[in-house]
Amino acid sequence: MSKKKATWGLAPFFLAPLLIFAARETRSSDAAAEVAAKVKVYIKPYLDMKAFSGSILIAKKGKVILKEGYGLANYELSVPNTPQTKFHIASISKVFTAAAILMLEEKGLLAVDDPLTKYVPDYPGGEKITLHHLLVHTSGIPNINNFPEYGNWSRFPQTPASLIEKFKDRPLNFPPGTRYDYSNSNYNVLAAVIENISGRSYGEFLKENIFDPLGMQDTAHDGNPAVLIENVASGYAPAGVDGFEKAPYLDWTVKTGNGSITSTVEDLFKWDRALYADEILSSASRTKAFTPYVDDSVGYGWFISRRHNRRCIRMNGRSPGFQGEIHRYVDDGTCIVVLSNNYSGAASFMIDDIAAIAFGEPYEPLTVNKDLEIDAKVLASYLGAFQGGADFFVPNASLTLENREGRLALRWSMGGLSWLVPVSSSRFYDRTFGGLVTFGKDEGEVSHLTYRSSGRDYRANKKKM
Structure with a gap:
């Protein structure tokens, strides 16, 4: 066998690890692209109602698979956020x-x-x-x-x-x-x-x-x-x-x-x-x-x-x-x-x-309808004072639901106002603290609200007039 033939005969043994590495890199790149695409879809509702502007980074085992800026770093000058924004x-x-x-x-x-x-x-x-x-x-x-x-x-x-x-x-x-x-x-x-x-x-x-x-x-x-x-x-x-x-x-x-x-x-x-x-x-x-x-x-x-x-x-x-x-x-x-x-x-x-x-686990995307018009009687039923207990999202907080020009707002006893964006006629997204507010009924009357944050539900009962 000539030296040339011997060299070509060994080539597959040298190429195989390179091909395996290339295949792994391709799979890794595809997985990163899939994560990026899902994140882009997931955050769109937050961007649409201007509940988020900033930067996100995801890394696995020392390798960055996503880094992206969203929204504006300065709204007056229309400067976008980037991964380098401070x-x-x-x-x-x-x-x-x-x-x-x-x-x-x-x-x-x-x-x-x-x-x-x-x-x-x-x-x-x-x-x-x-x-x-x-x-x-x-x-x-x-x-x-x-x-x-x-x-x-x-x-x-x-x-x-x-x-x-x-x-x-x-x-x-x-x-x-x-x-x-x-x-x-x-x-x-x-x-x-x-x-x-x-x-x-x-x-x-x-x-x-x-x-x-x-x-x-x-x-x-x-x-x-x-x-x-x-x-x-x-x-x-x-x-x-x-x-x-x-x-x-x-x-x-x-x-x-x-x-x-x-x-x-x-x-x-x-x-x-x-x-x-x-x-x-x-x-x-x-x-x-x-x-x-x-x-x-x-x-x-x-x-x-x-x-x-x-x-x-x-x-x-x-x-x-x-x-x-x-x-x-x-x-x-x-x-x-x-x-x-x-x-x-x-x-x-x-x-x-x-x-x-x-x-690669299940998650619940946020769906909001900020232009949803809530029936005036339904909106009125949500108004009033609610009281949280020691185990509430903010311990012992009192909450007052207000009608502000046809929009629902939540005033916290410790100060601050949360604007509520409709998800449905009974569920709302809190633009200030990022929770979900759902109104519940007992015997046909609004009796409580549930505040959901970080996967936990917190109940506040409506005070009787």
């Missing part, structure tokens, strides 16, 4: 604050079981509050966001020290470690701890120790309102059935530590990948971060749960003009990020269905 990520910022604390612990500069007074010496009662209590919201420190003065404070520059001054002398809501109560104040305090120990500002520490090492060049602490942020989205709020209004002005330093960071879906995916290795946090620190310490769900900056019968490590955020979600299905290597510049609950409502699409 959004304020609100409470998703907490995952970076918690990581910074764990990094300082790795360096031997603190321990999470240390008392607060070790790092903020003049904090009243701080000897009974540990850093762990702050990380998992069991400190008892009241939530700064709930103070009546907060709206005024949020319009002016703040520092972690100035924020602490606003709540440190207020009584604790409960003895430290005895209860869970989500409080943004905890992470204001943790930002102060980071600054006091490191000698760097909160933003500088994150940049130098997390963002720069990971190449997260589009992520930063918004610490100076005079500084221009390139490619950042403007924030909006739902107005009416399909309109927008500008979100109120906010100096984001009021959220230092708990919600002051801007980022992109692409950068948050870089963060997701880093959490599978020792690039920023050791295996021991990652285990600490992802351990559910309270109610089998509260970790250090993250919530831990099971969704779609899979372990899900997630965080969400919502601040005026913005909302976001990051869900990490760590056993599958799947990451889903939804960031929005609309102060609507759509991102939280959508992300579970987007995960179902990614996993």
Whole structure:
């Protein structure tokens, strides 16, 4: 046999692995295209009623299968959202604050079981509050966001020290470690701890120790309102059935530590990948971060749960003009990020269905009919006051259903107005919080409403006149 014939005889053995690889790549590309097509159809109703504008990223096993921008980053200038658009990520910022604390612990500069007074010496009662209590919201420190003065404070520059001054002398809501109560104040305090120990500002520490090492060049602490942020989205709020209004002005330093960071879906995916290795946090620190310490769900900056019968490590955020979600299905290597510049609950409502699409599981697409005219008598039967219990979507909330020029609106006792878009004559989509409102009857009379959010139903009973 000639050398030439021998070479050609071996060719199939060399080509076979390449053909198998090519076939796998084709299948992967086809699957990604199918996911993208389904997501496009799924989000159309949200886009049509302007309940969502933002960016979405889906990745599996380290490979991005979808990244896309939807709607506008700025409605006044008609600038579209893209995967590179920066959004304020609100409470998703907490995952970076918690990581910074764990990094300082790795360096031997603190321990999470240390008392607060070790790092903020003049904090009243701080000897009974540990850093762990702050990380998992069991400190008892009241939530700064709930103070009546907060709206005024949020319009002016703040520092972690100035924020602490606003709540440190207020009584604790409960003895430290005895209860869970989500409080943004905890992470204001943790930002102060980071600054006091490191000698760097909160933003500088994150940049130098997390963002720069990971190449997260589009992520930063918004610490100076005079500084221009390139490619950042403007924030909006739902107005009416399909309109927008500008979100109120906010100096984001009021959220230092708990919600002051801007980022992109692409950068948050870089963060997701880093959490599978020792690039920023050791295996021991990652285990600490992802351990559910309270109610089998509260970790250090993250919530831990099971969704779609899979372990899900997630965080969400919502601040005026913005909302976001990051869900990490760590056993599958799947990451889903939804960031929005609309102060609507759509991102939280959508992300579970987007995960179902990614996993090839059933999901319920949203169908709305914003032009549906509800019979005046039917609409009138829905009006009035409804009362939720301790297990309601917002515990013990009172709700008032109002007729606003032939449109149904829901006013919440804690403040805020939800515009309801018809799905049918008895079911409505809440443009503000992203839930579904269904009216129920007993003996022919409207007796209650059911508020559906994140796959759960919450009942509020109608008050008798």
